[in-house]
Amino acid sequence: MAHERAKDGLAPRLTRRQFAAAASALLFADWVAGAEDASKSPPIGPRVGPLRARDVLNVRDFEPLARAALPPAHFGYLATGIDDDLTVRRNEQAFGDYEIRARRFVDLSHTNTGITLFGAHWRSPVYLSAVSSMRAFHPEGEAAVARAAATRSAQMMVSTGSSVSLEQMVKLRSAPVWQQLYPTDDWAITQALVQRAEAAGANAIVLTVDSTATAGARNSETLRRAAQTDSRHCPACHVGNRHDMWLRAPLFSGLDVTRVRGLAPPALTLEWLDRLRHIVRGKLFVKGVVTGEDAQAAVAHGADAVIVSNHGGRNEETLRATIDCVPEVVQAVKGRVPVLMDGGVRRGTDVYKAIALGASAVGIGRPQGWGLAAFGQEGVEAVLDIYARELEAIMRQAGTPSIGAIGARAVLHRDRA
Ligand code: FNR
Secondary structure (H helix, E strand, O other), X not given: OOOEOOOOOOOOEOOHHHHXXXXXXXXXXXXXXXXXXXXXXXXXOOOOOOOOHHHOXXXXXXXXXXXXXXXXXXXXXXXXXXXXXXXXXXXXXXXXXXXXXXXXXXXXXXXXXXXXXXXXXXXXXXXXXXXXXXXXXXXXXXXXXXXXXXXXXXXXXXXXXXXXXXXXXXXXXXXXXXEEEOOOOOHHHHHHHHHHHHHHOOOEEEEEOOOOOEOOOOOOHHHHHHHHXXXXXXXXXXXXXXXXXXXXXXXXXXOOOOOOOEOOOOOOOHHHHHHHXXXXXXXXXXXEEXXXXXXXHHHHOOOOEEEEOOHHHOOOOOOOOHHHHHHHHHHHHOOXXXXXXXXXXXXXXXXXXHHHOOOOXXXXXXXXXXXXXXXXXXXXXXXXXXXXXXXXXXXXXOOOOEHHHXXXXXXXXXXXX
C-alpha cells in the first residue's frame, strides 16, 4: 500500500481515504475470522461509511488500525516484545484465568469509578504509562496524548524518551505529570534529568528498574523483523541510524551525553536507589517490580509507590504475567504505599480484576499508541472512554458501585479457587 510522507518528514502516513478503507477492511476481516464457528451468525457485509474513532468497539480493535496506519518498523517498535513475544501474550491472556464473583441485591443508584491517589482525585483508575518516541506513531506524538489526557482527566507518566518536551506536556495536560526516569549510567545525567523534571513541574519521578540491557542488547526480534521489511531510509530521521534516546529526546537537550552507554547504571542496587532517593525532592515511584522481595526492598529504601510491571513483556521473556505478580507484591507491601500495575490491560474487566487483587491504579502502554496511530488525539480519547465505559459496566454488574467496594473476594483464580 502506498504511503504518503508526512509534512514534517517523520512518519509516512496513509491518506485519510486509504486509512478509512484499510481500517474498515481490517476490522471486517477480523470479525469474519472470529465469527467462523458461529453458525448462527447473521450474514454480514462490509462496513458502510468511514470508520471514526468512536465507532471502534473495543481497545484491541485499535491494533489492526494502527498496523494499517504505520510503516512496518514503527508498528514493529510498538508491538515488539522480546525473543518469541510470549510474555507479551501472557500479560494479556492471564487476565482470563481470573473470574469475577458478581454479587446481587446491591443499591446501584450511584456508581463512581473515581479514586483518590496521592491526594489527587482521578475520574478513573486507568493512567497512561510511559511510552517513548510517540512521534513514530503520529506527527503530533505525545502532544496529542497530553491533550487527550487533559480532556479525559487522565494521569500521565511521561517517558524519558518523549519526543515532545516535558514543559510542553505539562502545559498541554494542564496538570502535574509524572516523569519516568531512565537514569542512564552517568550520574551527572541522572542528576540533571531529575532537576529538569522537577523544575518543569513533574510531581513524581518514576524510576524504571527493569531496563538493564546495554544499548542494542535487547533481543527485540519482532521489531527487527518488521524493520527488515521497511524500505524507508531510517537515517533520514534517526541520527547515524542510532536509536538511543539520549541522542534525540528533548529531556536530554543541552546535556553532555558523550559518556552515556546505557539507560541504566550497571549496578542499579539498593545503594544506588538510596542515592537517587536523596536527590529526588518529590515523590519517587519504582516501576518494573515483579516480586514481593523487591517490592519490600523498594519501600524500605524510600519508594512512595511500587509499580508492578514487566515493561509490557519487552525486556525479558519470563512468561510470568504481571497480573499474576500483583498478589505477592500487594502482600509484601502491606498497604504502606500504593501498588500500581500495568501489562496486558485491554478490557474494563481487566482493570476491575487488578483492583480486586489490590492494585490502586492500572497503567496502559500499547493501547495509547494504537489509538494515537489510528486517529491521533481522538483515538487516545476513544481508548480511554472504552476503558471507562467497560469498567463502569462491570462494576454495576458485579454489584460493586465504587472502586472501594471491589474487595479481594470480587475475583477468584480459576485454578486456585
Ligand atoms: C514502553 N514502556 C516504557 N516504559 C518505561 O518505563 N519507559 C519508556 O520509555 C517506555 N517506552 C515504551 C515504549 C513502547 C512502544 C511501549 C509499548 C512500552 C512500557 C510501558 O510503560 C508499560 O510498562 C507497558 O507498555 C504496559 O504494557 P502494555 O499495556 O503495553 O501491555
